[in-house]
Structure formats: C-alpha cells, structure tokens
Amino acid sequence: MTPANRTSPATLSDLVRNYTTGTISRRTLVQGLAALGVTGSLAGAIAARPELVAAQATPSSTEPAGELTLSLASSLEGIDPHGAFAVEGSTSIVITMYLDTLIARDPETGDLIPALATSWEATSDTSWQFTLREGVTFHDGTAFTSADVKASLERVLDLEGPLAPLWVLVDTVEAPDPLTVVINTTEPMGTVPVNATLLFIGPAAGINEDGFWNNPVGIGPFRFVSWVPDSELIVEANPDYWGGSPQLERVVVRDIPEPAARITALETGEIDFTYNIAPDQLPALEGNQDLAIDTTPSYTYYFNWFNGQREPYTDARVRQAMAYALDVDTMVTELMAGVGQRAQAPIPTTVFGFAPQTPYDYDPERAMALLEEAGYPDGFETTVQWNPGSGPQDRALIQTMISYWDAIGVRVESLEKERGLWIDDLVALNWDMNFQTNTVRTGDADFTLRRLYTTEANRNGYSNPELDEVLVASAASTDQAEREQFFAEACRIIWDEAVGIFPIDLIANYVYQDGIEGFVPVPSQVPEFDTVRVPAED
Amino acid sequence: MLRYLITRTGLSLLVLWGALTIVFLAIRIVPGDPAAMMIGPGGTEEDIDALRTRLGLAESLPVQYGRYLSDVVRMDFGDSLWLNRPVASEVFSRVAATARLAAAAAVIGIAVSFPLGIAAALKRGTVLDGLISIVSLLGQSVPSFWLGIMLILVFARQWQLLPSAGSSGWSHLVLPAITLAMPLIGVLTRLIRSGLLDVLHEDYVRTARAKGLSPRAVLANHAMRNMLIPVVTVVGLQLGNLLGGAVIVETVFGWPGVGRLLVDAINQRDYPLVQVAILFITASFIFINLLVDLSYGMLDPRIRIQ
Numbered sequence: 069m070t071p072a073n074r075t076s077p078a079t080l081s082d083l084v085r086n087y088t089t090g091t092i093s094r095r096t097l098v099q100g101l102a103a104l105g106v107t108g109s110l111a112g113a114i115a116a117r118p119e120l121v122a123a124q125a126t127p128s129s130t131e132p133a134g135e136l137t138l139s140l141a142s143s144l145e146g147i148d149p150h151g152a153f154a155v156e157g158s159t160s161i162v163i164t165m166y167l168d169t170l171i172a173r174d175p176e177t178g179d180l181i182p183a184l185a186t187s188w189e190a191t192s193d194t195s196w197q198f199t200l201r202e203g204v205t206f207h208d209g210t211a212f213t214s215a216d217v218k219a220s221l222e223r224v225l226d227l228e229g230p231l232a233p234l235w236v237l238v239d240t241v242e243a244p245d246p247l248t249v250v251i252n253t254t255e256p257m258g259t260v261p262v263n264a265t266l267l268f269i270g271p272a273a274g275i276n277e278d279g280f281w282n283n284p285v286g287i288g289p290f291r292f293v294s295w296v297p298d299s300e301l302i303v304e305a306n307p308d309y310w311g312g313s314p315q316l317e318r319v320v321v322r323d324i325p326e327p328a329a330r331i332t333a334l335e336t337g338e339i340d341f342t343y344n345i346a347p348d349q350l351p352a353l354e355g356n357q358d359l360a361i362d363t364t365p366s367y368t369y370y371f372n373w374f375n376g377q378r379e380p381y382t383d384a385r386v387r388q389a390m391a392y393a394l395d396v397d398t399m400v401t402e403l404m405a406g407v408g409q410r411a412q413a414p415i416p417t418t419v420f421g422f423a424p425q426t427p428y429d430y431d432p433e434r435a436m437a438l439l440e441e442a443g444y445p446d447g448f449e450t451t452v453q454w455n456p457g458s459g460p461q462d463r464a465l466i467q468t469m470i471s472y473w474d475a476i477g478v479r480v481e482s483l484e485k486e487r488g489l490w491i492d493d494l495v496a497l498n499w500d501m502n503f504q505t506n507t508v509r510t511g512d513a514d515f516t517l518r519r520l521y522t523t524e525a526n527r528n529g530y531s532n533p534e535l536d537e538v539l540v541a542s543a544a545s546t547d548q549a550e551r552e553q554f555f556a557e558a559c560r561i562i563w564d565e566a567v568g569i570f571p572i573d574l575i576a577n578y579v580y581q582d583g584i585e586g587f588v589p590v591p592s593q594v595p596e597f598d599t600v601r602v603p604a605e606d
Numbered sequence: 607m608l609r610y611l612i613t614r615t616g617l618s619l620l621v622l623w624g625a626l627t628i629v630f631l632a633i634r635i636v637p638g639d640p641a642a643m644m645i646g647p648g649g650t651e652e653d654i655d656a657l658r659t660r661l662g663l664a665e666s667l668p669v670q671y672g673r674y675l676s677d678v679v680r681m682d683f684g685d686s687l688w689l690n691r692p693v694a695s696e697v698f699s700r701v702a703a704t705a706r707l708a709a710a711a712a713v714i715g716i717a718v719s720f721p722l723g724i725a726a727a728l729k730r731g732t733v734l735d736g737l738i739s740i741v742s743l744l745g746q747s748v749p750s751f752w753l754g755i756m757l758i759l760v761f762a763r764q765w766q767l768l769p770s771a772g773s774s775g776w777s778h779l780v781l782p783a784i785t786l787a788m789p790l791i792g793v794l795t796r797l798i799r800s801g802l803l804d805v806l807h808e809d810y811v812r813t814a815r816a817k818g819l820s821p822r823a824v825l826a827n828h829a830m831r832n833m834l835i836p837v838v839t840v841v842g843l844q845l846g847n848l849l850g851g852a853v854i855v856e857t858v859f860g861w862p863g864v865g866r867l868l869v870d871a872i873n874q875r876d877y878p879l880v881q882v883a884i885l886f887i888t889a890s891f892i893f894i895n896l897l898v899d900l901s902y903g904m905l906d907p908r909i910r911i912q
Contacts (some may be wrong), residue, residue, distance in 0.1 A: 132750020142869070148690070152644035160903050208830055228653050230645060297689060297696075298862035298870070299773055324860045328755045329771040332763040338770060488680060495642060495651060525650075 069094045122169055125182040134306035134602035135318040136584070139330050141344035147280045147295055148267035150224045154231045155509050157344075157384055159595040162321060165303050166207075166286035167268040170198055170217065175588040175596060177338055178511060184212065184269055184287070185272045185313075188261055190546045196240075196260040200247040205349055206271045207291045214243035219272035221251070233519060234510075235544075249250070249493035256544035257495060258551055262420075262512040288597035289314045298323050314584065314598035334359065334579060339604065341580040343593065346460050347407040350577065358582050362589035364407065366576035369416045370459060372452070372469070373568040380448055387566035388428070389438035395430035396571045399468055403461045408572040413560045414517065418571040418591040421513025421542075421555030425563040435476045447477025452501040453488070454482070455490035459505035459574060469571075497529055505574065511553040511592060518543050521562060529568045546567045551583075611762045613626065614899075625888040626678065630671060633872070633880050639663075640687050640875040656906055661687060663877075674881070688876040697882050698862065701849070701890070703773065704856070704863035708848035710783035710840065715790030723798025724789070724825070730803065738795060741877045745792030755859035771860035782859040786852055790844050801833030808832075834905050842898035846891035 074118055140161065149163040170185035185198040204212040218241045224231045225238065242250040251260060269287060274280040286292050289311065290303035301321040307313040322339060324330040331349055333339045335356065341417045344348040345353060353359055374390070381387055396410050439447060464511035470480045479502070484491065493499055508516050518539045523531040535558060538564035542554035563570070576593045583603040587595065658664045662673075677684060683694045719742075726738040750821050761781060762770035772778050786823030802901035805811060806829055815821075816830045864883055871879035 145688070146690075146871070146875075151690070152688070228645060228657055232653070233650075259648050264746050279691070296862060298700075298860075298866055322860070323862075324771040325760075325866075326755070326771065326858045326860065329762075329858060329860060330771040336762060336766050336770065338762075338772075486638070487873060488636075488643055491642050492638055495654070 070559060072568065078123060081250045111265045128406040132307065132313050132315055132317040133604065134316055136316050136322065136341060136597065137320040137322060137339045138341035139322045139333060139339045139503075141326055141342065143298060144295075144301060144321065145297075147284065147301070150227050150231065150272070150275075151229050151281075152227075152297045154224075154229055154505075155266070156505070157593055160509075162301060162303075163268050164288065164594055164596060165319060166284065166288045166292040167270065168286075168288045169268055170200075171264040173265055173511060173590075173592070175590050178420075178591070180265065183262070184217075185249075188264070190260075191204070193544075194253045194254045196251045197255075198249040198251075198264075198389055200249065201310055202247060204287065205308065206285050207306060208271075208285045209446050210271060210273070211246075212269070212287060213246040213272075214249045215246075215272045216269050217241070217267075218243045218251045218467075219275060221267060223270075223275055224267065231266060232508050234259070234266065234515070241567045242473045253276060256545060256546070258546040259510070259512065259514045259518075261276065262510045262514065263459040266510055278391055287553070289596075290319060290416070309598070311598065315601040316597060319597055323348045334581075336539045337581065340584060341441075341578070341587075342577045343576065343595070344460075345577055345579055347403070347405055350406050353579055359579055360582045362578045362586070362587065363406070364575050364589040364591055365416060365418050366507075366593055367416055367418055367509070367511055367594065368459070368505055368574040368576075369411055369570060370408075370465065370503070370505050370572045370574070371414070371570050372464075373502045373528040375497060375502070375529045376502055376531065376567065377497060380442065381500070381529075383442045384565050385442040387569075389435040389442070389476065390473065390478065391566050391569045392431045392435035392438065393478070394428075394469060394472050394505055394569065396428075397430070399465060400572060403464050403468065404566055407460050407574065407577065408574050411561060411573045413559045414570050415508060415513050415555075415559065416566070416591075418573075419508045419516075420515055420519065421552055423556035425557045425559060428566075428569075431471075432476050439476065439478075443487075444477075448482070449479045450481050450500045450501050451481045453485055453490060453499040454503040455485055457487075458503075462503075462505075465572075466484065469503075502528070507593070509592070513558070514543065514551075517555060517558045518563070521558070521567065528567060530565075532561065532565065535561045614896055618705060618889075621799070621892055622885065626675075626885060627671075629881050629884045630668075631879055632853060633875070634667065637876075638875050640877060643873075643875050644687065653882060660863045678885075683882045684878040686871075686879045687791075688871065688874040688879065693878050696879070697886050699884050700864040700867045700883075703861065704849055704852055705890075707779065707782055707786060707852060707855070707861060707863060708845055710779050711786035711790060711848060712840060712845055714783055714787040715794060715819045715844075719791045719794035719798060720786070722795045724802060726795065726799040727802035727806070728833050732764065735799075736796045738799070742795035743790040745790075745795070747792070748788060750785050750788070750854050751858055753788060754781070754855055757781045757785060758858070764900055771858075772830055772907065773861050778859075778861075782855050782861055785858070786848060786855050790841075790848075793840060793844065794837065797837055799835070800837055802829060805829045835902055837904065838898055838901050842894050850887040851891050 073234060089485055091261060104458040110513060113342045115247065123227050142158050144158040144162060146159050147162055148154070153159040168184050170183060171180050171188065172183040173179065174181045175222045178433060184201055185205060186201050188198045191197045198217070200212070200217070206212060220239050221235065221238070225235055237253040237255050241250045242252065244250060268521065271285055274285055282320040284292050289306055293302040293304050295301040303319050305317050324333055327346060330342055331345070331353065334342055346447065354361060374387050376382060400408055400410050412427070413422055415422050439445065452470070454467065456462060466482055470482060472560045473480050494502060506516060519526045521526060521530070521535060522539050523536050536552050538557045538561070544549055545551050545554065576589065576591065576596060578587065580587065585601045586599040588599065589595070639654065639658070641654045641661060641663065645657060651820050656777060662670065684691070686693050686696060689696060722738050722741065726735045729735050758770045758781065761768045768777055768780055811824060811829055814824045850865060852863055853869050855861065856863040856866045864887065868880065868883040871883060
C-alpha cells in the first residue's frame with residue numbers, strides 16, 4: 069500500500085482549522101500540538117475550545133501537504149513538450165505539472181487567461197506581442213526571460229513534431245527586451261493566443277542540450293524529480309510557483325497499463341486518482357462509496373472520414389447515404405453509456421467555433437434512395453481502416469456501423485491496422501474510409517477544421533474552394549466573434565457535404581478517492597493538480 | 607576445454623551477427639516509418655521526408671547496414687529515436703528488471719516442480735499422481751494474461767494482501783513471478799515425473815537397491831542425477847524464453863521489463879532500440895545455453911569434453 073498522504077509539519081492554525089472542519093481527529097490534533105511544543109493543559113484547552121484559536125487562524129494554503137498517486141490511462145512515452153509525444157494525453161498531463169505556458173485556459177470557464185505572459189496583443193496583421201510576467205524563475209533559480217520563449221518556440225519548429233504545424237506561419241521570433249516577445253508571421257495568424265496554450269516554455273540554456281529532457285529543469289507548479297519509463301514519474305511542489313504554491317507536496321504518476329489492475333489499484337487505495345475509465349467498468353465504480361466520479365464533455369470525438377478522391381465517395385449523396393444509414397442514438401445508448409453523446413457538428417460542443425447542425429436521423433430508406441440516385445441501386449463494396457485502441461468501444465462501434473451499412477446494401481470490410489501502418493496509410497490517403505478519434509487539443513476549431521479540411525492539407529481527399537475560402541479567412545482573423553462565424557460556416561459545409569460522419573463526442577471521466585478536494589474536471593482531459601488537496605491522515 | 611570455449615564463442619558471435627542482420631532487415635521491411643511515428647497523424651509528407659533525412663533513414667539499406675555494423679563493433683549502439691537516450695543503458699536497466707522477474711519465476715518453478723514431479727513418479731497411478739497431472743496440465747495451458755488478472759483480483763482486490771501492479775519492492779515481485787512460473791511448473795513437473803520413471807527401471811538403480819542403499823540414497827545419488835540433463839536443458843531454454851517473452855506478464859503487472867520495452871520500441875519503429883534489445887536478448891539466450899552445455903559435463907562424466 070502506498071500511503072495516500074503524509075502528515076507534514078503543520079502550523080497551529082492549520083491544525084486547528086483541520087480539526088474544526090473535521091478533517092483530523094482529536095488524537096491527531098493533540099499529536100500535532102505536541103510536535104509544535106504545545107502539551108498538557110494548554111493542548112487540552114485548545115482541543116476543547118478550538119474556535120478560540122480558529123478565530124485567530126488565517127486560512128493558510130501555502131503549506132503543501134500530502135502525496136497524490138495517480139495512474140495514467142495510457143503509458144507515458146515521453147516528457148519532452150516540443151517533441152514527438154507533445155500532444156499525447158499522458159505526456160500533456162505530466163508536462164503541465166512541471167512546465168508552464170504563456171497563456172492558460174481557465175479550467176472552469178475555458179477562457180484564455182494570463183500565465184507566463186501577463187498580456188498579449190496583435191500589434192499588426194502579422195505580429196503578436198507578449199508581455200511576460202516579471203520575477204518568475206525556473207526551478208534552478210535562473211530568471212525566466214523572453215529568450216526562453218524564443219528558444220522554446222524555435223525548438224518546436226526545429227523538431228518538426230506534432231506541434232510544428234500549429235506554427236508554420238511563424239516567420240521570426242524576436243526578444244527585444246527580457247520581458248517582451250514578438251512573434252512575426254508570414255501571413256495573418258489569429259490562432260497565436262490559443263496555440264500559445266500548448267507552447268510549454270523550457271530554459272533556453274538547456275533545452276537543446278543532450279540529456280536535458282532526462283532530468284529537465286521546469287518552471288511549473290511542480291518540480292521534476294525523476295522518471296523511470298514504464299514505471300513511475302515523480303514531481304514535488306514548487307513553493308515559489310508564481311501562481312502560488314500547489315497544495316500537494318508530491319505527485320507520483322504510476323504506469324499501470326492493464327485496466328483491471330488500474331481499477332483494482334484505485335479500489336484498494338494504492339492509487340488516488342485515474343481517468344478515462346471504460347464504459348463497461350464505470351457502473352461498478354459508480355456504486356463504490358469510497359470513490360468520487362466527475363464527468364464532463366471532452367474535446368475528443370469519433371469521426372469516420374470518406375476518401376473524397378475515391379469512387380463512390382466523390383459523390384456527396386453517397387456520403388450522406390452512409391450517414392443516414394446509422395442509428396447513432398442506439399449506438400450511444402447501447403455502447404457508449406456514460407462515455408459518449410451524440411455529436412451535433414464536426415467538432416465537439418466544448419470547442420470554440422462549435423455550431424450545432426441538422427442531425428442525420430436514422431433513415432435507411434432515404435439512404436437507399438440516395439444511393440439509387442447516385443447510381444448505386446445495389447450498393448457497393450468498400451473498406452474502413454482503423455487502429456485499435458483509438459477510443460472506448462472502437463471495435464464494437466466499427467462492427468455496429470458495418471452491420472448498419474450492410475442493411476442498405478453497402479458491404480464494408482474492416483481493415484484493422486497496427487498504428488505504424490495505419491499512420492502511413494492515413495497520410496498517403498491509402499484508404500476508402502478511415503475511423504478514429506481525434507482531440508481538439510487547443511480547444512479551438514482551428515486545430516481541427518483549418519488544419520485538416522483545406523484542399524492544401526489534403527487529409528481526406530475532399531476539396532471545396534468555398535470551404536477553403538472560409539478556413540483561410542478564419543486563420544487570418546484576429547477578431548474572436550468573426551472567427552466564430554467563419555467556423556460556424558465551416559461546420560455547416562463539412563456537415564452538410566458529409567465529408568465524414570461525426571457520430572459521437574466523448575465524455576471525459578475522472579475517478580478519485582472520496583475526500584480529495586479542489587479537483588476541476590476539464591474537457592481537455594489534461595487535468596491540473598496544483599489546486600488539488602488530499603485529506604490529512606488520521 | 608579452452609579450445610571448446612573458443613569454438614563456442616566464435617559460433618555465438620556468428621549467431622549474434624545473424625540475429626542482428628535478420629532484425630535489421632525485418633524491422634525495415636515491416637510497413638511503418640519511424641519518422642511518421644515521431645511526427646504523428648498530423649504530419650505532411652514533406653515533414654516526414656525531412657525527418658527521415660535527419661535520422662539517416664533516407665540512405666540506401668546497404669549504407670545503413672554498413673554503418674550500423676561498424677557502430678556495433680565499436681560498441682556504439684546509438685540513441686533511441688523515441689526516448690532520446692543512449693540505447694544501451696536503457697536496455698540494460700530493463701534487462702535487469704526482467705532478469706529479476708525471470709530468476710524469481712525460475713526459483714519458484716524449480717522449488718515447486720521437483721517435489722511434485724518426484725511425488726508423482728513415486729506414487730505413480732495413484733490419486734495423488736492424477737491430481738499432480740491435472741495441476742501441471744493447467745499450469746501449462748492457462749493463459750498468463752488471464753491467470754495474472756485472476757491473481758490480481760484475488761490477492762490484491764479481494765484479500766488486499768499484495769499490490770496489484772508496479773515494481774518498487776519485493777511484494778510487487780510475488781504475483782508476476784508466480785504467473786510467470788506456472789507454465790514452467792507445468793513443463794518441469796511432467797518432465798521430472800517421466801524422467802524419473804524411465805530411470806527407476808534402469809539396471810543401475812536395481813543394482814543400487816540390491817546392494818542395500820536406502821530408497822532416499824538411491825533416489826538422490828543415482829536416479830535424480832541421471833534424469834537432470836533434460837531438466838537442465840528445459841530450464842535453460844525456458845529461462846531464455848522468460849527473458850524475451852515475459853511481455854504479457856510485464857504488461858499485466860506494470861513491470862518495467864525488456865519485453866515491454868521491445869514491444870513499445872517496435873510500435874514506435876525505434877530501429878536502434880529494437881536492434882539492441884534483440885541483441886541483448888539473443889546474447890543472454892546464447893550465454894544461458896552455453897552454461898547448460900557446460901553443465902552436461904558436470905552431470906554426466908561420459909560427455910565431459912576431453
């Protein structure tokens with residue numbers, strides 16, 4: 069058993085407050101008082117009339133205490149925030165602990181809020197200026213300056229990892245003075261602020277050194293302590309964090325790849341926190357009094373693309389017929405209980421730029437009529453490629469969709485591919501249909517719509533000058549209301565033209581020991597732990 | 607003896623070279639590309655080509671192979687594409703974790719199967735023999751992922767005696783070691799039983815009995831020693847398998863072993879890491895087999911090398 073938490077040296081006011089709120093027992097209070105040198109009748113008196121002391125006690129939240137052990141939903145493959153794994157869920161959670169970004173998202177409202185930058189503005193069509201927070205230091209004590217921002221962004225571009233496409237329009241990064249950064253772009257780029265929520269800052273002096281990322285110096289609410297791949301990663305509170313010290317003294321991130329073992333570890337108290345529990349396991353945990361479950365609609369959704377360069381998907385009527393053939397409501401109730409909901413647009417409801425569309429209601433007759441109109445009265449044969457493990461119930465969903473399509477005469481072969489092969493074929497457009505989940509990492513429609521649906525991106529063979537125009541305009545705009553309108557238009561075109569079928573948005577779940585406080589469920593599935601508190605131990 | 611060792615070492619190097627070459631080619635023939643894996647589904651073909659060039663993967667196969675062999679000869683195994691650390695130290699720490707697990711499993715396997723096998727042979731045809739047969743058959747046929755999860759459910763969830771997953775202390779070793787030992791127990795018990803039954807009908811055992819030795823002495827000094835050769839052979843082969851093939855058990859119990867590392871590396875198309883992990887596993891296999899061959903001479907003077 070890992071001790072879930074640890075009693076740390078407390079102040080008198082902490083002790084008394086915990087006692088009056090019922091967090092600690094009288095025995096723990098007296099022991100704590102003794103540790104502070106308060107014994108005998110004085111200790112007895114405090115225990116009997118805690119309100120006298122409590123009235124004096126200021127709420128102190130600066131003393132980090134306790135340890136939280138959590139298990140990731142998938143193995144942690146890297147901790148480099150600029151490299152190949154930068155947008156993987158597990159990596160994102162860990163780098164958010166020990167690093168920080170220029171701009172953050174308010175976990176409750178989703179609004180952009182200042183982090184390492186205190187303000188930002190577009191100073192011209194093609195340049196953005198950030199003013200940095202003064203007096204922030206990295207965990208080794210060196211001061212945070214504009215040079216670190218410049219080096220980090222340049223590293224993202226050099227490494228050509230999954231974040232690089234977000235910044236392709238960047239021309240130069242300037243650091244005119246230690247607290248000012250200017251990002252110049254080749255074309256107007258309205259997404260600089262949202263993309264900055266994924267730009268983690270490391271110290272310019274180290275990030276390009278060999279071995280730096282095996283033991284990185286961070287700047288976030290927790291300091292990096294150690295990482296043993298496939299085993300565990302440890303971080304400790306950074307009491308000097310600019311946003312205030314985290315409440316936890318230590319976070320241990322354990323790797324438990326087997327879902328049954330992970331859930332057992334949660335039930336026995338070996339771990340305190342985990343997330344992304346599969347729908348078949350969720351009901352069992354809901355009945356457990358010792359656990360709390362938070363859910364929230366996420367940034368992740370399922371989609372089934374059609375290859376717009378291949379017959380018969382060059383015809384919108386065929387694509388629409390495939391959509392009308394599916395009874396999505398039944399799929400959601402029978403397969404995705406608690407973990408998914410019917411999608412209303414090509415991007416989830418939680419994402420900036422979401423605009424609800426007319427649903428494709430289950431109508432096999434209409435589907436067959438559309439096929440006949442398109443010249444396929446007897447249906448056709450086709451394939452769908454997918455990579456197992458993409459999301460919950462992926463196999464069951466594929467099988468269900470195939471049987472619905474079969475009912476309108478479309479015979480679909482399932483091509484289950486190993487990840488490496490699947491990516492190769494995906495990029496090469498070597499598929500008829502492609503089924504997968506996707507996560508809108510930035511929470512902004514640009515990440516998905518503009519990046520994936522332009523003719524230039526050519527990710528699914530679909531090409532539509534009207535859509536290109538809207539998306540290019542959306543990228544250039546820096547006015548949020550205007551961007552929202554562009555994305556609404558893009559949602560409508562993609563949905564009505566059935567570039568893909570967008571059946572289900574996923575619901576994130578977070579499960580933890582009852583008594584843990586201060587946790588905020590977020591749609592990004594990248595929860596933060598600096599406000600989380602564990603109950604003091606009796 | 608020395609000459610034998612030299613020949614064996616030479617042959618071992620040949621086997622290593624063969625394994626290296628096969629792995630080098632196999633992982634490059636498999637579809638999927640390390641550069642595409644590193645960039646992820648969001649990358650364009652241009653990005654991927656640029657990264658391939660930077661990683662040295664754009665060169666022709668013979669050039670890559672030649673450079674690779676010369677690096678290996680100089681013991682320079684390179685950096686992992688995926689973890690971005692030196693491959694050799696990463697693999698070494700994982701081999702150590704797996705070796706710990708394999709050794710514990712071997713100890714459990716031997717400690718359990720000898721008493722079972724001997725009892726079954728001596729009480730041949732009884733109910734006890736039947737029960738032991740069933741146990742050994744189950745041990746061989748129960749899939750390890752199922753057994754592992756059942757052990758977790760019983761010992762970690764139900765009785766809360768042992769931790770469910772992880773690798774930090776001795777208590778973490780128990781369940782995976784038992785899971786890994788089960789097939790070994792199955793094989794060894796049957797082997798020991800049948801080996802003993804064969805030997806017990808040999809003339810020299812009858813002679814030993816006739817000269818008045820106690821049953822225990824007959825068993826320990828005459829019968830056992832002569833049935834050990836197949837047992838040692840199988841233990842050696844199984845240990846080799848445990849080193850490379852513990853991946854399922856390592857995954858179920860979250861054990862940071864070389865099997866998982868190898869599977870992850872294959873999934874990431876991390877060529878240097880795959881190559882070195884296989885090199886290590888092959889070398890361990892060869893070394894264990896060498897020990898097994900040398901032990902034959904100690905067990906049976908008739909095949910002692912001149």
